[in-house]
Amino acid sequence: MRASVQEAIAVLPTPFKEAVTKIVSTPEFDATISAQDFAALLEETGLSDAEARVALLPIAAAYSVAPISKFYVGAIVRGQTGRLYLGANMEYEGVQLNQSVHAEQSAISHAWLKGETQLTDITINYSPCGHCRQFMNELNGAESLEVQLPERDAKLLHSYLPEAFGPSDLGIDQPLLAPVNHGLTAQEDDELIQAAVDATNRSHAPYTRNLSGIAVRDIKGNVYTGMYAENAAFNPSLPPLQVALNLMNLTNTPLADVKDVVLVETANANNSHLQDTQAMLEALNPDIPLGYLAI
Numbered sequence: 001m002r003a004s005v006q007e008a009i010a011v012l013p014t015p016f017k018e019a020v021t022k023i024v025s026t027p028e029f030d031a032t033i034s035a036q037d038f039a040a041l042l043e044e045t046g047l048s049d050a051e052a053r054v055a056l057l058p059i060a061a062a063y064s065v066a067p068i069s070k071f072y073v074g075a076i077v078r079g080q081t082g083r084l085y086l087g088a089n090m091e092y093e094g095v096q097l098n099q100s101v102h103a104e105q106s107a108i109s110h111a112w113l114k115g116e117t118q119l120t121d122i123t124i125n126y127s128p129c130g131h132c133r134q135f136m137n138e139l140n141g142a143e144s145l146e147v148q149l150p151e152r153d154a155k156l157l158h159s160y161l162p163e164a165f166g167p168s169d170l171g172i173d174q175p176l177l178a179p180v181n182h183g184l185t186a187q188e189d190d191e192l193i194q195a196a197v198d199a200t201n202r203s204h205a206p207y208t209r210n211l212s213g214i215a216v217r218d219i220k221g222n223v224y225t226g227m228y229a230e231n232a233a234f235n236p237s238l239p240p241l242q243v244a245l246n247l248m249n250l251t252n253t254p255l256a257d258v259k260d261v262v263l264v265e266t267a268n269a270n271n272s273h274l275q276d277t278q279a280m281l282e283a284l285n286p287d288i289p290l291g292y293l294a295i
């Protein structure tokens with residue numbers, strides 16, 4: 001367990017602390033909580049569903065990497081399977097601020113990577129910024145997504161984003177998180193390239209059609225993948241590298257452990273992730289090799 005999570009647990013009230021420790025301190029803990037474990041937590045503590053999610057927020061925020069703002073945001077989303085997924089904001093020194101990942105995007109992309117196709121609710125320790133409200137408006141089931149903040153009643157996303165602009169304004173009815181397989185293939189044996197192609201097939205790029213995925217391998221040989229998540233308002237879009245590095249962070253793997261990376265994207269699309277990916281990796285460690293395949 002990382003020290004920041006240990007510190008967050010240490011200051012939780014009892015008996016919540018004991019119940020949380022049982023879940024979070026197991027070697028298998030992967031920054032998610034199953035529906036079963038969460039039900040047991042409610043039973044043991046007598047907290048309501050919303051109270052328990054709010055009480056868990058310091059654990060999510062303990063994953064934050066925010067060297068610039070030192071503002072630690074935590075988010076917890078629940079997938080339709082009932083599983084809870086933690087997320088936290090990530091900032092990168094040495095690149096533009098628009099490379100940052102907000103806690104809401106972290107938790108949402110975490111759930112997406114692990115196979116959720118719709119979310120029922122999101123719990124956040126601060127009121128979501130406009131960019132995150134817009135990002136959430138792109139999701140499958142956005143019209144029924146509930147937002148829970150500390151000391152507030154749950155409200156639908158649309159009450160935080162009235163008169164919303166969204167995918168339908170651009171004639172797109174394909175939401176983010178809905179199951180998809182773009183069916184792209186590459187005649188390559190390499191494990192990392194194939195992982196990046198698989199991610200590309202799950203990416204969401206209805207506006208640029210630049211389907212894109214990434215695979216990041218760490219020094220122990222573990223592979224983290226990321227899919228590009230495009231947004232109707234363009235700027236809140238989440239690049240594939242950020243999605244993979246976020247998963248790596250939630251797995252407690254230091255970003256200094258990145259060994260090599262492969263980026264796959266559509267050939268001849270009207271944008272490319274290559275330069276931004278290179279710039280981000282350069283900022284992490286200029287020696288990281290980046291493989292590139294346009295298909």
Ligand SMILES: O=c1ccn([C@H]2C[C@H](O)[C@@H](CO)O2)c(=O)[nH]1
Binds near residue numbers: 069073127
């Ligand atoms: O809704 C929000 C607003 C801000 N942040 C993060 C982004 C950045 O890392 C820091 C300061 O804006 O807080 C979030 O994660 N979610």
Ligand SMILES: [Zn+2]
Binds near residue numbers: 104128129131
């Ligand atoms: Zn935000």
